[in-house]
Amino acid sequence: MIRRIKKLLGRYKNYEQILITPYRSYATPHHLYLSGRVLDNAPLKIKQKQNFFKTVKNTYKQFDSFEIPEAEIELRLPNGQKFSTQTNGEGYFVFDKQLKENLAEYCNEEGWLQFELYYKGELYPKTNLIADPFEGELLVPDEKAEFGVISDIDDTILHTGVTSFLKWRLLKNSLFTNAYKRIPLKGAAELYQKLAIGLQETSRNPMFYLSNSPWNLYEYLKLFLDHNQFPKGPILLRNLRGPFDSTLKPEKPHKQRQIINILESYPHLKFILIGDSGEHDASIYTDIAAQFPNRILCIYLRSVQHKKQMQRVKGIIDNFETTPVLMVNTSEEAEEHARENGYII
CATH class of the missing domain: 3.40.50.1000 (HAD superfamily/HAD-like)
Structure with missing residues (x-):
């Protein structure tokens, strides 16, 4: 509640934890588009056996998000390329890049390209960086796909x-x-x-x-x-x-x-x-x-x-x-x- 009040007053800047969530997206061999969000939230923990109240608590946590605006994020691809971007006011980020190299060469057998995301913003003494790096994946459809x-x-x-x-x-x-x-x-x-x-x-x-x-x-x-x-x-x-x-x-x-x-x-x-x-x-x-x-x-x-x-x-x-x-x-x-x-x- 204190964090929420500080946020409304514009005084909430000392982030407790950094969570980057990249969304599963898709790409072509020479064009990638991926998005995600950066939050000051703990990772969501949905367990197979949890009571109703825990489920309601998880639901609340999904919508009670603390966005981190203007956060600098770095994307690193398996071929060594790096790209940077910033989050918007709601903590969302987008990488939309044209590439010369063929991304398909770095995909696994199912066509998924693994990548890494790094938080490049300021870390306060008590800030917990939940992962370093954060990992995500993009689908590059196989050229042999029938449909x-x-x-x-x-x-x-x-x-x-x-x-x-x-x-x-x-x-x-x-x-x-x-x-x-x-x-x-x-x-x-x-x-x-x-x-x-x-x-x-x-x-x-x-x-x-x-x-x-x-x-x-x-x-x-x-x-x-x-x-x-x-x-x-x-x-x-x-x-x-x-x-x-x-x-x-x-x-x-x-x-x-x-x-x-x-x-x-x-x-x-x-x-x-x-x-x-x-x-x-x-x-x-x-x-x-x-x-x-x-x-x-x-x-x-x-x-x-x-x-x-x-x-x-x-x-x-x-x-x-x-x-x-x-x-x-x-x-x-x-x-x-x-x-x-x-x-x-």
């Missing part, structure tokens, strides 16, 4: 209740349920594993995960995906806009902007889009397919139990002929379609 997969998270692979009345089920699931106890939609992990392999013997097809959840829930969602054995892929969330945020609001929705960025990053690659019929995935995905008519192999939309939403979605997809759109009730239906169309074995 990519871009998937929504909410109500597509993880039941959130986003269509529930007043969003009460969404709040309960996202804020008051342990990540280890969240149950993925049946068969989703197995389907994604098969799509990642495609017709090959190794997992070369890149997976991208989208959500309208804020970056505050990054560690939570990363833990859920890893624990339930979904293929590893970049996790793309969004910034929370506060009531006094004076920056321009983006013209396009978060998901639409992210999908376009991915498509433009890999112009040689075609994609499968996976979402749900609960909110706006149907309109966003069909708009993307119309804009990039030769790039989208198919669209899978999971059905949700919401009559009005289902009627709206059917009105969008019934006369859409640019690319196949399949409304599915189970993962098995999507898997059968993928197998019939030669996407998986």
Whole structure:
């Protein structure tokens, strides 16, 4: 509480601990884009066996963040290159660099590039540098990939209740349920594993995960995906806009902007889009397919139990002929379609 009051008064500068969280992102052989955040917070510790009150405490900690603005961060790549940047007022940083060297040469067998981040700001006598260096990873898709997969998270692979009345089920699931106890939609992990392999013997097809959840829930969602054995892929969330945020609001929705960025990053690659019929995935995905008519192999939309939403979605997809759109009730239906169309074995 004392730290919070000092922060509001602009007198909070003697940081107790430095935590750099790089987000899983993606790159091309000659262009990297990675982001993350620098906080004066202890690392989040979500345990498989913890009581309700500990879960609520973890949730509170994810949103009660102490950002470190104007912090200098250094990025070091395996090839010896170094880059520096500073965090913004909310503690976020971005590295967006064009490179001459081929990053793919430094990736592991699954296409992940390991990198290091160093905090270069002032360290006070009692400041705890939680790690030195902080480690992260970027995906550089294999040139032998057959296609990519871009998937929504909410109500597509993880039941959130986003269509529930007043969003009460969404709040309960996202804020008051342990990540280890969240149950993925049946068969989703197995389907994604098969799509990642495609017709090959190794997992070369890149997976991208989208959500309208804020970056505050990054560690939570990363833990859920890893624990339930979904293929590893970049996790793309969004910034929370506060009531006094004076920056321009983006013209396009978060998901639409992210999908376009991915498509433009890999112009040689075609994609499968996976979402749900609960909110706006149907309109966003069909708009993307119309804009990039030769790039989208198919669209899978999971059905949700919401009559009005289902009627709206059917009105969008019934006369859409640019690319196949399949409304599915189970993962098995999507898997059968993928197998019939030669996407998986």
